[in-house]
Amino acid sequence: MSSVSVPPPKCLQKPLVVPHRYMFGPGPSNVPPRILKAGANPVIGHMHPEIFEIMSDIRSGIQYMFQTQNSMTFAVSGTGHAAMECAIFNTVEGGESVLSAVNGIWGERAAEMAERIGATVNTIVAPPGGFLTNADIEKALSKHRPVVFFLAHGESSTGVLHPLDGIAELCHKYNCLFLVDSVASMGGTPLHMDQQGIDILYTGSQKVLNAPPGTAPISFSERACQKIFSRRAKPVSFFLDLGWLANYWGCDGKPSRLYHHTGPVTAFYSLRESLAVLAEEGLENSWERHHKVAEYFHQGLESIGLKLFVKEKVKSKTAYSYHHCCSAWI
Numbered sequence: 001m002s003s004v005s006v007p008p009p010k011c012l013q014k015p016l017v018v019p020h021r022y023m024f025g026p027g028p029s030n031v032p033p034r035i036l037k038a039g040a041n042p043v044i045g046h047m048h049p050e051i052f053e054i055m056s057d058i059r060s061g062i063q064y065m066f067q068t069q070n071s072m073t074f075a076v077s078g079t080g081h082a083a084m085e086c087a088i089f090n091t092v093e094g095g096e097s098v099l100s101a102v103n104g105i106w107g108e109r110a111a112e113m114a115e116r117i118g119a120t121v122n123t124i125v126a127p128p129g130g131f132l133t134n135a136d137i138e139k140a141l142s143k144h145r146p147v148v149f150f151l152a153h154g155e156s157s158t159g160v161l162h163p164l165d166g167i168a169e170l171c172h173k174y175n176c177l178f179l180v181d182s183v184a185s186m187g188g189t190p191l192h193m194d195q196q197g198i199d200i201l202y203t204g205s206q207k208v209l210n211a212p213p214g215t216a217p218i219s220f221s222e223r224a225c226q227k228i229f230s231r232r233a234k235p236v237s238f239f240l241d242l243g244w245l246a247n248y249w250g251c252d253g254k255p256s257r258l259y260h261h262t263g264p265v266t267a268f269y270s271l272r273e274s275l276a277v278l279a280e281e282g283l284e285n286s287w288e289r290h291h292k293v294a295e296y297f298h299q300g301l302e303s304i305g306l307k308l309f310v311k312e313k314v315k316s317k318t319a320y321s322y323h324h325c326c327s328a329w330i
């Protein structure tokens with residue numbers, strides 16, 4: 001008699017079948033063969049010197065993509081949501097005030113994440129398909145005095161690309177960190193983390209980067225690190241604790257690295273390759289390609305009689321709406 005009471009599932013006796021699908025949303029996007037192939041390399045240990053070298057290449061690639069010199073730059077093992085939680089859980093302590101700009105679902109989710117760790121959360125809500133003015137933002141900052149202000153740059157639920165200029169200066173005037181979600185915009189439109197004064201910036205691997213989902217580039221400014229490393233209490237999540245992640249990614253300058261978690265090495269290979277592709281194309285060329293595609297897409301929609309949901313469509317290469325579908329890879 002068999003010692004197992006649950007038999008092997010019949011469905012697993014059939015071969016794996018995955019269809020080819022064209023994906024026209026902001027992401028996940030189709031992964032080019034070069035990046036798929038990189039991910040098919042042999043698995044090595046998450047503490048082997050060779051993986052540390054690959055992780056170091058990834059950090060350099062993210063610094064280029066984000067246009068930042070921050071040494072606290074790495075990739076979270078997880079999707080964009082993990083990066084959101086990494087940003088919020090490390091920077092915010094229970095009882096502190098957080099302000100979230102709601103111009104679609106991402107501001108709502110950031111607000112909920114901060115609420116779950118006991119922060120006092122306020123929101124400012126943009127009109128559907130529109131965005132907030134710097135005057136709206138300053139009014140809310142001066143009223144709520146948050147420690148962190150969250151804003152989604154490319155709001156994938158509405159298609160709005162939120163202008164960023166001048167917001168960091170306002171945040172810093174009120175002693176607040178500026179946290180930007182660029183999951184759906186990074187690499188597809190100009191963004192300069194250091195120049196624009198962004199304190200915490202993250203993205204995802206599966207959108208403009210055309211890598212599989214599962215890794216999320218993130219970077220913290222010196223100002224953000226100062227707040228994080230002078231917290232009263234440890235962050236609520238061990239997995240997303242910046243102190244541990246900084247050591248695992250070699251961002252803390254310490255000579256030895258400790259085991260924190262088993263990094264998804266094959267996802268790191270794909271991420272590294274996608275950053276190599278971006279570096280070869282050049283950020284400016286990538287921005288231009290996405291800009292042209294967005295224009296083409298908008299014209300196509302309007303030519304069949306549809307009206308754009310965004311209040312103002314692309315005016316320049318930096319504002320106000322975007323769409324990453326029909327990337328050159330498909």
Ligand SMILES: Cc1ncc(COP(=O)(O)O)c(C=O)c1O
Pocket residue numbers: 026079080081082106152154155156157181182183184204213
């Ligand atoms: C703007 C934005 N932020 C965050 C996320 C969450 O990313 P993920 O689905 O990789 O967790 C998404 C996903 O579509 C997004 O578009």
